[in-house]
Amino acid sequence: MTRNDRLTAILDLLAESGHVEVEDIVTRLAVSPATARRDLDSLAKQRLLSRTRGGATTGSVAYELPGRYNRDDHAEAKQQIALAASELIMPGAVIGLSGGTTNTALAQVLSTREDLNAPSNRPMLTVVTNAINIAAQLAVRPNIKIMVTGGILNPRSYELVGPYTDVIMQKVALDIAFIGVNGVDPKIGPTITDEGEAMVNTVMARRATDSYVLADSTKIGKRAFAAMAGYDFRRLITDSGITAEDKAAFEASGTEVIVAKDD
Structure with a gap:
């Protein structure tokens, strides 16, 4: 396990109960107490947690997420997808991140990448997002430039929507956009439960040179209320739970399917 993987795993452990002990890290990650x-x-120096005697808490986190972010639904698959997406992002890139739990996992991975946090007189990454929880998550990273789109806040998702x-x-040009969805179907493409979010996702994807839909395999074949009209859906990153039949169906419709590696 690399150092970045360990840091991400520690934050995942912390998210489970709001606190973590050195002994927990030693047992769960098979590292020495000194490494933990x-x-x-x-x-703690990155302001991602607060140190306590013998461990750490989330006391330094300045915001609380809606219920869907607090649930650990398919967290392992989303972490795998986030790691696969992170590999596509080079230092200096300008990326778009829509809201959603998988993009939140991607933001966490980016926040612990050493190459994006190296001392520099210019941004090592520029992130355009309509999700205020993602903006807050990355705001403590001095070498990551954050642009929040503005708009009307949807309190159920922490996403900004509207004209x-x-x-x-x-007014922006993106290298890569990563789009979170509620369902994705080979015939009608990605779908979202909220029409305002679907519209923002479409615009974000169309402003990027390359765009990827991020969806864990439980969302494959499912349809939500609003389609991303006008979006040329061509790339999907998912986990190994996708069936061979579903993968073939996407590829037959012209969509490249990237399957994230298992840990």
């Missing part, structure tokens, strides 16, 4: 303490100290968001999005 160094990792906790590193995360103001669309106006801002029309």
Whole structure:
């Protein structure tokens, strides 16, 4: 396990109960107590947790997420997808992140990448997002430039939507957009439960040179209320739970399917 993988795993452990002990890290990650303490100290310096005697808590986190972010639904698959997506992002890139739990996992991975946090007089990554929880998550990273789109807040998802968001999005150019969805179907493509979010996702994807839909395999074949009209759906990143039949169906419709590696 690399150091970045360990840091991400520690934050996942912390998310389970709001606190973690050095002994938990030693047992769960098979590392020495000294390594566990160094990792906790590193995360504390990054303001991603608060150190306590013998462990750490989430006391430094300045916001609380809606229920769907607090549930650990398919967290392992989403982490695998996030790691696969992260490999596509080079230092200096300008990326778009829509809301959703998988993109939140991607933001966490990016926040612990050493190459994106190296000292620099210019941004090592620029992130355009309509999700205020993702913006808050990355705001403590001084070498990551954050642009929030503006708009009307959807309190169920922490995403900004509406005409103001669309106006801002029309003024940016992205290298890569990563789009979170509620369902994805080989015939009608990605779908979202909220029509406002679907519109923002479409605009974000169309402003990017390349765009990827991120969806764990439980969303394959499912359809939500709003389609991403006008979006040329060509790339999907999912986990190994996708069936051979579903993968073939996507590929037959012209969509490249990237299957994230299991840990």
